[in-house]
Amino acid sequence: MTVATANHSFNATLQDLIEYPAQGINSKVLLKDNNSQYSLFCLAAGTEIDEHTSTRNAVITVIEGKGNLNLEGKEIALTPGVFIFMAANAPHAVQAQENLSFTLALSEHLPPKQGVSQKTIDIVKSTAPVIKQHGQKITTRMYEIMFDTHPEVKAQFDMSAQANGTQPAKLATAVYSYATHIDDLESLKAMVDKIAHRHVQTHVLPEQYPIVGECLLQAIKDVLGEAATEEVMTAWAKAYQVLAEVFINREQQIYQNVS
Numbered sequence: 668m669t670v671a672t673a674n675h676s677f678n679a680t681l682q683d684l685i686e687y688p689a690q691g692i693n694s695k696v697l698l699k700d701n702n703s704q705y706s707l708f709c710l711a712a713g714t715e716i717d718e719h720t721s722t723r724n725a726v727i728t729v730i731e732g733k734g735n736l737n738l739e740g741k742e743i744a745l746t747p748g749v750f751i752f753m754a755a756n757a758p759h760a761v762q763a764q765e766n767l768s769f770t771l772a773l774s775e776h777l778p779p780k781q782g783v784s785q786k787t788i789d790i791v792k793s794t795a796p797v798i799k800q801h802g803q804k805i806t807t808r809m810y811e812i813m814f815d816t817h818p819e820v821k822a823q824f825d826m827s828a829q830a831n832g833t834q835p836a837k838l839a840t841a842v843y844s845y846a847t848h849i850d851d852l853e854s855l856k857a858m859v860d861k862i863a864h865r866h867v868q869t870h871v872l873p874e875q876y877p878i879v880g881e882c883l884l885q886a887i888k889d890v891l892g893e894a895a896t897e898e899v900m901t902a903w904a905k906a907y908q909v910l911a912e913v914f915i916n917r918e919q920q921i922y923q924n925v926s
């Protein structure tokens with residue numbers, strides 16, 4: 668839902684729009700036009716957004732509450748009135764110590780700083796056969812970890828597709844396709860498009876990607892055991908980040924056209 672419509676003047680008092688969920692994040696798009704997007708984020712006390720990057724320049728303005736932002740390794744206290752500019756591609760993570768609300772203004776889109784290195788490509792490709800062999804086991808484990816550690820995301824999923832294994836199977840196919848085509852993302856366009864549309868239907872948000880990433884990496888580690896060396900895990904962490912950005916960008920385009 669978008670609160671205001673572009674090209675029609677609008678005013679509101681942010682405090683009136685704040686709504687905290689029992690846990691996790693509530694985000695509302697206040698306004699978007701062709702160049703910018705303004706959102707209101709309300710984080711329940713205790714919520715953490717793991718480290719991630721965005722390909723857009725962004726400004727955070729804290730309205731109320733207390734938290735912490737780690738921006739490129741620097742700790743910044745989030746208290747009312749704090750204004751922060753985050754350059755595109757800067758790694759950042761957020762923690763809410765108390766109920767915390769802030770606006771996030773996304774502006775210029777910049778290309779990702781770096782694709783994956785040849786080394787990462789080689790390592791990820793070398794794991795493709797084991798990913799194929801254990802795909803469903805990995806993704807089943809991934810959902811198990813995610814629903815356990817982040818139960819609030821359950822509501823977005825069709826739990827019967829979990830129980831009968833269809834969703835873990837779809838995710839396993841997607842992860843395997845990515846592992847084999849990591850150096851040819853163009854050929855994954857149709858797959859990305861289909862998944863991105865499903866994600867938009869189920870209201871998947873950019874800030875949820877680190878959650879899936881963390882759970883997927885843990886599941887790879889759990890299932891592959893000793894084969895999941897530090898080198899393999901680092902390569903997959905980088906590869907996931909790139910794939911997440913591909914989805915986030917595509918989903919943003921779809922969100923912009925549908926609302």
Ligand code: HEM
Nearest residue numbers: 820823824825837838841862865869871875876879910911
């Ligand atoms: C790079 C990461 C991701 C990959 C590879 C991925 C892959 C997929 C695939 C293959 C599907 C099935 C699409 C279809 O039915 O055609 C799907 C659906 C879905 N994904 Fe993702 N996904 C990713 C990230 C996320 C994130 C961050 C969330 C947020 C919680 C999410 C939530 C969902 C939901 C709710 C569905 C619909 C499931 C249902 O119908 O029950 N995914 N995803």
